[in-house]
Amino acid sequence: MNGRKILVCVTGGIAAYKAPLLVRLCVKAGAEVKVVATDSAFDFVTPLTLSTVSKNPVESEFSDADGNWNNHVELGLWADVIVIAPATANTIGKMANGICDNLLLATYLSARCPVVVAPAMDLDMLQHPAVKKNLKTIAEFGNLIIEPTEGELASGLEGKGRMAEPEAIFEFVMKLVHA
Numbered sequence: 001m002n003g004r005k006i007l008v009c010v011t012g013g014i015a016a017y018k019a020p021l022l023v024r025l026c027v028k029a030g031a032e033v034k035v036v037a038t039d040s041a042f043d044f045v046t047p048l049t050l051s052t053v054s055k056n057p058v059e060s061e062f063s064d065a066d067g068n069w070n071n072h073v074e075l076g077l078w079a080d081v082i083v084i085a086p087a088t089a090n091t092i093g094k095m096a097n098g099i100c101d102n103l104l105l106a107t108y109l110s111a112r113c114p115v116v117v118a119p120a121m122d123l124d125m126l127q128h129p130a131v132k133k134n135l136k137t138i139a140e141f142g143n144l145i146i147e148p149t150e151g152e153l154a155s156g157l158e159g160k161g162r163m164a165e166p167e168a169i170f171e172f173v174m175k176l177v178h179a
């Protein structure tokens with residue numbers, strides 16, 4: 001991945017605790033990694049962890065405390081690949097409908113590179129017709145969906161909804177950048 005620019009976008013699902021592992025795999029493979037997260041993501045993983053493993057500041061707001069604009073257009077154009085992992089039902093719904101109420105979504109809408117989406121949610125959420133429709137819509141837009149896997153979910157239920165493992169997402173991105 002030498003020098004490839006990977007923008008890891010983290011949203012507020014329980015699987016966000018695995019995002020640092022994905023970031024680390026990309027960094028170890030020689031990629032330059034930046035992280036954008038939603039506010040909810042920080043309920044599950046700290047900005048300090050993400051900035052430490054990515055070796056870059058983590059962005060989540062349109063502007064910083066000094067009033068400087070975090071340029072989402074530049075961020076979107078900087079990336080060779082965007083990986084949204086985990087992708088919540090909420091963020092997938094907003095992506096499907098062009099909603100732009102945070103830095104992550106503005107960056108996504110500004111990007112010209114391939115976007116990889118790793119959904120993660122409870123099995124009934126994943127089976128809801130609204131979520132299924134939104135996933136179909138974002139796939140039709142050209143986003144690359146990495147199917148969630150089956151197993152034990154954070155709710156205690158068993159079924160499909162677990163985010164693909166960081167190693168599997170990393171392999172997918174590796175193949176994409178070397179295609």
Ligand SMILES: Cc1cc2nc3c(=O)[nH]c(=O)nc-3n(C[C@H](O)[C@H](O)[C@H](O)COP(=O)(O)O)c2cc1C
Pocket residue numbers: 010011012013014015038039040041087088089090091120121122125
């Ligand atoms: C403990 C807990 C776990 C959650 N896990 C998920 C999840 O795995 N997937 C999901 O789509 N939403 C999950 N949610 C709901 C999201 O956090 C919520 O929809 C939030 O608004 C998502 O915001 P974001 O998409 O801007 O990050 C969870 C909420 C809580 C409190």
